[in-house]
Amino acid sequence: MHTFLSSFKNEKLLRQALTHRSYVNENPGAGEHNERLEFLGDAVLNFLSGEYLYRRHPEKGEDELTRRRSALVDEKQLAKFAIEVGLDLRMRLGKGAIRDGGYQNPNLLSSTFEAVIGAYYLDKNHEIEKVREIVEPLFDSVPEQIVVFRSNVDSKNRFQEWVQRNVGTTPPTYKTTQIGGLSHAPEFKAEVYVEDKKYGEATGKNKKEAEKAAAEDALATLKAKGLL
CATH class of the missing domain: 3.30.160.20 (Double Stranded RNA Binding Domain)
Structure with missing residues (x-):
């Protein structure tokens, strides 16, 4: 599932998406951290999850769809997606963050996942379909009852x-x-x-x-x- 990481044309963009602020603080020459990409990825995921649920549940109203979208892209679920695609092994964290268990931290995992999705969207020349191909199988993997x-x-x-x-x-x-x-x-x-x-x-x-x-x-x- 994590093969999409190897399809990045712009390695620098992927590296930035994997770089947490704590790493940059300890390594000033490391380039930019991933927070701007996280902002973009959050917007992309909200759109794609909303569109996904709109198609899948024509019988549901706005309130129910909104609640389901929140559940599908909440911190806990995005952290699971991050582990599924192998981001837990590739995040660039500062030593302090690592000591505090950063590689298993749901907040850091979910934020990195959002950043990588934002970066992938840019890397694929803003082609939303390319991102949809990556995230819809992940959405499909979440049990309905959850x-x-x-x-x-x-x-x-x-x-x-x-x-x-x-x-x-x-x-x-x-x-x-x-x-x-x-x-x-x-x-x-x-x-x-x-x-x-x-x-x-x-x-x-x-x-x-x-x-x-x-x-x-x-x-x-x-x-x-x-x-x-």
């Missing part, structure tokens, strides 16, 4: 992270009750609170779905108020 699970927990995690950053250490609490529906198709209502203040509410076919939707409602409210 993407669904991550997308389900994503909104609750994101809301909890916002609370910890902006309110305090007390985690959100969910009050969930069955409000009706048929015995084989019940309906639940969930309300999410932080320190007795309600931030969102929603309904769902089960407790998990209702709580996830309540977290999404809270996030949407925060976004509308300019707090997110």
Whole structure:
């Protein structure tokens, strides 16, 4: 799978993509680090993963597609892709980063993967199809249930992270009750609170779905108020 690395025409571009800031700090003559390429690769991956999911799931709406895209290109998943294509063995890291376990660090792995994708896009004269040929098999390799699970927990995690950053250490609490529906198709209502203040509410076919939707409602409210 990592054979695409050997197809780079511009070796200098690949070397830059593999070079972390810590390496440049310790080796001033090493050239540029990979952060600009990481920025570009992130944009390319967001487009390709969004387009991939749009084609694969014509029945899904915007919110579900957005959650799935987040799950498909999150740090944990990109780090796995990086290892799959052999980047863990080729990253150029400073000695301090290596001592701290940099070759196994999900953040460094995912960032390097993004940088290499950005570099590959440039190396192939901005031909997005060339990059698609590389990343779609990786997307295909992610089990559907993993993407669904991550997308389900994503909104609750994101809301909890916002609370910890902006309110305090007390985690959100969910009050969930069955409000009706048929015995084989019940309906639940969930309300999410932080320190007795309600931030969102929603309904769902089960407790998990209702709580996830309540977290999404809270996030949407925060976004509308300019707090997110």
